[in-house]
Amino acid sequence: MMIWPRPKDPDSARQVDRALEIARQLCRIGYPSYLIGGAVRDSILEIPTLDVDICTSCPADIIRESLPEAKPWGPRRYSVFRVVTELGEIEIAHFRKELDYDGRHCVIQLVDNFEEDVHRRDFTVNAIAVNPDTLEVIDLVGGFADISARVIRAIGEPAIRFKEDRLRMLRAVRFAAKLGFRMENATLSAITLEGSGIKSLSAERIRNELSAIVSGPHPGRGMLIAHELGLWEHLFPERADDPQSRGWERKLSTAERAAQAGLDKTVMWALFLLPAGEPEEEDILAVADAIRRLKFPKRAGQRILELCKAVLYAKNFADIPLRIAIEIADAPYLESLRELVYIRDPNDDFETELARRFPMLDKPPFLTGEALKKAIAGIAGNEVRRRLIALRGAELSGKIRSAEEARAFLADKPRHHQRTRL
Ligand code: ATP
Numbered sequence: 001m002m003i004w005p006r007p008k009d010p011d012s013a014r015q016v017d018r019a020l021e022i023a024r025q026l027c028r029i030g031y032p033s034y035l036i037g038g039a040v041r042d043s044i045l046e047i048p049t050l051d052v053d054i055c056t057s058c059p060a061d062i063i064r065e066s067l068p069e070a071k072p073w074g075p076r077r078y079s080v081f082r083v084v085t086e087l088g089e090i091e092i093a094h095f096r097k098e099l100d101y102d103g104r105h106c107v108i109q110l111v112d113n114f115e116e117d118v119h120r121r122d123f124t125v126n127a128i129a130v131n132p133d134t135l136e137v138i139d140l141v142g143g144f145a146d147i148s149a150r151v152i153r154a155i156g157e158p159a160i161r162f163k164e165d166r167l168r169m170l171r172a173v174r175f176a177a178k179l180g181f182r183m184e185n186a187t188l189s190a191i192t193l194e195g196s197g198i199k200s201l202s203a204e205r206i207r208n209e210l211s212a213i214v215s216g217p218h219p220g221r222g223m224l225i226a227h228e229l230g231l232w233e234h235l236f237p238e239r240a241d242d243p244q245s246r247g248w249e250r251k252l253s254t255a256e257r258a259a260q261a262g263l264d265k266t267v268m269w270a271l272f273l274l275p276a277g278e279p280e281e282e283d284i285l286a287v288a289d290a291i292r293r294l295k296f297p298k299r300a301g302q303r304i305l306e307l308c309k310a311v312l313y314a315k316n317f318a319d320i321p322l323r324i325a326i327e328i329a330d331a332p333y334l335e336s337l338r339e340l341v342y343i344r345d346p347n348d349d350f351e352t353e354l355a356r357r358f359p360m361l362d363k364p365p366f367l368t369g370e371a372l373k374k375a376i377a378g379i380a381g382n383e384v385r386r387r388l389i390a391l392r393g394a395e396l397s398g399k400i401r402s403a404e405e406a407r408a409f410l411a412d413k414p415r416h417h418q419r420t421r422l
Pocket residue numbers: 036037038039051053120121122123126127165167168
């Protein structure tokens with residue numbers, strides 16, 4: 001009998017204790033329940049873990065009665081509940097088996113049998129259960145041995161499991177990248193054979209799984225594994241020649257460094273979608289294609305695309321038109337852009353050029369709101385935009401130092417602005 005090692009870090013321990021309490025409560029009222037999945041796996045590996053999965057035989061109406069803090073999650077017939085704590089999510093799902101697939105969707109059936117639920121899971125390392133009363137490890141599929149050997153192994157016949165749900169191939173990449181595990185041989189061969197099937201998945205499922213890789217601890221490793229398994233070309237047809245290019249190694253190491261530096265998701269996606277070297281116009285078109293294909297929510301997609309475009313401009317910041325330079329200097333993504341440019345090439349001269357062109361970068365405009373309205377009141381309509389741009393340029397470059405000077409500058413004749421070289 002093996003006893004599960006509770007997590008050592010205080011947050012994970014607190015979260016797991018809460019989940020154990022819930023599972024015990026369900027057991028007490030007569031429904032076998034276990035911790036299972038990522039939290040059990042990660043604690044064995046001493047990795048912090050804040051999302052905890054519970055599987056149970058407890059029917060939905062009883063959960064609703066006895067666990068008011070658990071909120072229904074997803075389609076009703078799946079009988080999944082979530083308890084959201086300040087640390088993460090505790091998910092409570094009824095034992096189930098999967099009946100039928102078309103590789104995209106599956107029809108599930110709730111069952112009373114714990115063993116059936118274990119065998120429908122994807123990988124052995126994800127199917128280790130823990131008895132909440134005794135903390136005894138229940139390992140029906142050899143998951144513990146695979147954790148020790150550091151392997152990702154599909155449960156059952158890999159080719160069948162990947163045909164059932166093709167997302168599992170991407171999940172395999174995610175876990176191998178995150179945990180630094182290798183792929184067991186049969187699992188690996190099956191992915192190599194079935195890889196093109198990924199294209200039939202919905203854009204949303206692919207994007208969510210990729211997002212987890214992109215914002216995970218080892219995105220560069222994820223790219224490498226996806227390439228070695230032959231998945232990269234299906235995931236990013238726009239960037240299919242990346243692995244053949246000289247910049248590929250650099251792209252991988254940049255992504256690893258960026259993850260270590262904790263750069264945000266938008267920056268990480270930009271790194272994934274841009275080539276390692278200097279982007280060209282056509283690379284930005286390819287980024288736009290990928291964003292469309294992966295059906296990003298509008299705002300998120302726009303943010304990634306804007307950032308990638310800005311990299312193109314940042315590369316010759318000294319020479320781009322004032323209008324665009326100002327747009328970048330005042331953009332909400334400026335901090336992300338600086339991080340992105342720096343992580344891609346610490347010797348890039350963007351920072352130098354930015355400081356040279358706009359020494360007063362952090363200064364907000366002198367005139368805003370009513371004061372600004374008043375100042376432009378006397379200017380011809382077709383002139384306003386041009387003068388405001390010139391004014392902002394003069395502010396950022398330190399040529400104007402007060403609201404008074406700003407007003408005078410706006411009121412000045414247009415010729416003056418045309419000659420302003422910044
Ligand atoms: P993470 O650390 O990312 O939360 P996880 O292993 O908990 O990893 P989840 O996506 O939270 O992954 O899923 C919880 C569990 O549900 C998995 O460990 C696995 O047992 C099972 N599971 C999830 N998705 C699938 C799938 N597509 N096919 C089979 N089993 C799955």
